[in-house]
Amino acid sequence: MERTFRLSHLLLLTAALAAANGGAEHNLSSGGLLWSPPTEESDLPPATDESDSDGGFSSLDGMLQWAISHSDPEKLKESAEAQQRFSPRELEKRSLEIKEIMEKIKMPSDAELMKISIRDLNNMSTSLEDRRRALQELLELVESLDNANGRCM
Structure with a gap:
C-alpha cells in the first residue's frame, strides 16, 4: 500500500507539472503525455561505487568488527x-x-502482497477504485518478477 501511496503522489506531481508546463514544446499533439528530451551522458549522475551499496562493509563480520572497535569496552x-x-x-x-x-x-513478502491483491480483486464488495489499485499493485509485483527472470538468463 505504501508503494501505491508513493506512486499516487508521483502521478499527482507529474500531472501538476504537466499542467503548469501547459504549452511545453515536448507535449504530444493530443496533449496527453509529457516527453522529456534525451539526456546526454555527461548530464547523468556519476555511477555509484559498488562498495557504497553495502554501507561500506564488505561483510557482516566487518560490520561487527567496526561496531566492536567503536564501542566502549x-x-x-x-x-x-x-x-x-x-x-x-x-x-x-x-x-x-x-x-x-x-x-x-x-514487511510482507512479494508473494503475500500478490495474495492480498488477488484477494482484493476477487472481492466483489471492493470498490472499483480499490480493485484498480489492487490490479496495479499486482502488475508491479509481476513486472519485478519478470524483470528478475530476464536478468538471470
Missing part, C-alpha cells in the same frame, strides 16, 4: 554481565518479546 562488559544474570525464564520471555517486535515490523 566497559559498557559492553557491563551489558554482557547483565545478560548473564538473567534466568532462563527471563531470557525466554525477552526472546518472545523480540520475536513479537520482529513480526510487527516485518
Whole structure:
C-alpha cells in the first residue's frame, strides 16, 4: 500500500507539472503525455561505487568488527554481565518479546502482497477504485518478477 501511496503522489506531481508546463514544446499533439528530451551522458549522475551499496562493509563480520572497535569496552562488559544474570525464564520471555517486535515490523513478502491483491480483486464488495489499485499493485509485483527472470538468463 505504501508503494501505491508513493506512486499516487508521483502521478499527482507529474500531472501538476504537466499542467503548469501547459504549452511545453515536448507535449504530444493530443496533449496527453509529457516527453522529456534525451539526456546526454555527461548530464547523468556519476555511477555509484559498488562498495557504497553495502554501507561500506564488505561483510557482516566487518560490520561487527567496526561496531566492536567503536564501542566502549566497559559498557559492553557491563551489558554482557547483565545478560548473564538473567534466568532462563527471563531470557525466554525477552526472546518472545523480540520475536513479537520482529513480526510487527516485518514487511510482507512479494508473494503475500500478490495474495492480498488477488484477494482484493476477487472481492466483489471492493470498490472499483480499490480493485484498480489492487490490479496495479499486482502488475508491479509481476513486472519485478519478470524483470528478475530476464536478468538471470
